[in-house]
Amino acid sequence: MNFKSENLLNDILSRRDDLIDLTQKLIKIPTLNPPGNNYLKICEYLKIRMEKSGFTSKLIRAYDTPGDSDKFPRWNLVCFREGGLQGKTVHFNGHTDVVETGKGWTVDPFEGKCIDGLVYGRGACDMKGGIASSIIAVESFISLFPNYPGKIEFSFTADEETGGYGGVAYLANKGYFSPSKVNSVIIPEPLNKDRICLGHRGVWWAEIETFGRIAHGSMPFLGDSAIRHMGAVLREFEEKLYPKLQTIKTKMPVVPDGAKTSTMNINSIHGGEVEQEEDFSGYPAAVVADSCKIIIDRRFLIEESINNVKKDIKGLLDNLETSREGFKYKISDLHEVIPTMADKNSHLVSELSNSIKEIIGVQPDYVISPGTYDQKHIERIGKLKNCVAYGPGILDLAHQPDEYISVDDMLDSAKVMAISLGGLLK
Numbered sequence: 001m002n003f004k005s006e007n008l009l010n011d012i013l014s015r016r017d018d019l020i021d022l023t024q025k026l027i028k029i030p031t032l033n034p035p036g037n038n039y040l041k042i043c044e045y046l047k048i049r050m051e052k053s054g055f056t057s058k059l060i061r062a063y064d065t066p067g068d069s070d071k072f073p074r075w076n077l078v079c080f081r082e083g084g085l086q087g088k089t090v091h092f093n094g095h096t097d098v099v100e101t102g103k104g105w106t107v108d109p110f111e112g113k114c115i116d117g118l119v120y121g122r123g124a125c126d127m128k129g130g131i132a133s134s135i136i137a138v139e140s141f142i143s144l145f146p147n148y149p150g151k152i153e154f155s156f157t158a159d160e161e162t163g164g165y166g167g168v169a170y171l172a173n174k175g176y177f178s179p180s181k182v183n184s185v186i187i188p189e190p191l192n193k194d195r196i197c198l199g200h201r202g203v204w205w206a207e208i209e210t211f212g213r214i215a216h217g218s219m220p221f222l223g224d225s226a227i228r229h230m231g232a233v234l235r236e237f238e239e240k241l242y243p244k245l246q247t248i249k250t251k252m253p254v255v256p257d258g259a260k261t262s263t264m265n266i267n268s269i270h271g272g273e274v275e276q277e278e279d280f281s282g283y284p285a286a287v288v289a290d291s292c293k294i295i296i297d298r299r300f301l302i303e304e305s306i307n308n309v310k311k312d313i314k315g316l317l318d319n320l321e322t323s324r325e326g327f328k329y330k331i332s333d334l335h336e337v338i339p340t341m342a343d344k345n346s347h348l349v350s351e352l353s354n355s356i357k358e359i360i361g362v363q364p365d366y367v368i369s370p371g372t373y374d375q376k377h378i379e380r381i382g383k384l385k386n387c388v389a390y391g392p393g394i395l396d397l398a399h400q401p402d403e404y405i406s407v408d409d410m411l412d413s414a415k416v417m418a419i420s421l422g423g424l425l426k
């Protein structure tokens with residue numbers, strides 16, 4: 001079977017109106033998250049669509065995951081279709097949730113208006129356009145090659161924008177991304193039609209608390225200020241940690257450039273007694289702070305181990321414990337994700353890059369995301385390495401007002417996905 005036929009490309013082009021209509025219908029279902037609206041509605045719509053192409057499907061509610069309730073149930077949809085011949089399994093995953101619209105829109109964010117070849121709306125780019133593009137690619141492929149080798153799967157999942165626990169993480173825990181069942185996963189997130197996103201940096205969130213002793217603010221020498229101790233921590237970070245992070249550069253193709261070094265943000269700092277409400281007319285409490293807390297958000301590179309990342313920071317704190325009188329601290333892990341990067345020479349990446357060269361006519365860029373997305377669950381819980389993000393749309397438009405997706409880009413990406421699919425199933 002030659003899957004790279006002109007017929008396939010022409011068939012995709014003939015589906016232009018259908019592609020626009022599908023994208024608009026998805027945008028018109030406002031799946032805002034938080035709180036997680038209309039997940040069942042969008043899954044039911046997609047279920048009917050996929051069953052028309054011969055997919056069997058299953059609605060799965062992620063019971064008791066963060067945010068799941070009878071008012072806001074976390075519904076997901078998985079769909080399967082075997083072609084009848086021996087082959088591999090290719091899985092497309094898309095998140096159905098979108099973020100808050102915010103201000104500054106000049107069009108209705110849930111109307112899905114198409115103006116001059118661009119479809120506008122919340123989620124147009126991130127990532128209902130990508131979902132529509134992958135569906136059109138597969139529908140076209142099946143109409144030409146109904147008896148393909150292997151199996152095509154889809155999952156439409158909740159909650160990517162809030163961590164993915166009620167979506168991909170839940171399905172991964174149930175075995176839907178196990179390497180014994182699935183060979184390749186493509187997530188059509190908006191990475192631009194000529195780029196393949198191989199993975200992401202690592203994350204470690206932790207809370208650091210310093211301790212002191214409460215005393216009257218007029219006689220601070222009788223107490224011990226946890227805030228001053230935290231000041232010493234921050235000084236260590238400024239003088240020793242930040243300059244060191246600047247020297248740790250990665251070979252990972254992270255975008256943007258600034259994220260090619262290791263980074264750390266201090267997400268928050270709180271110390272001492274909480275200030276009174278605005279309508280309280282009294283004075284703040286005159287006490288020495290007995291506690292001060294910060295949350296650190298350390299993003300690290302594939303060249304670093306999470307143990308060393310933690311050890312570096314604990315080392316600075318331990319030094320303070322011996323060098324600074326009265327210094328006591330506690331550090332608690334909050335969240336961690338290991339960096340991931342799919343193999344550039346894998347079958348999945350080479351099929352996609354050959355198709356990009358053929359359809360778009362350029363050498364694809366390989367990129368790594370500075371933050372994380374659902375690939376983390378597929379790798380960490382599902383234990384599946386063969387996963388990349390590839391899809392239409394301009395990443396910078398995601399989460400912005402007047403978000404849009406170009407119909408031509410969706411068609412080009414659909415061609416790339418359809419051609420690659422043929423090679424991946426064999």
Ligand SMILES: [Zn+2]
Nearest residue numbers: 126127160189
């Ligand atoms: Zn997204």
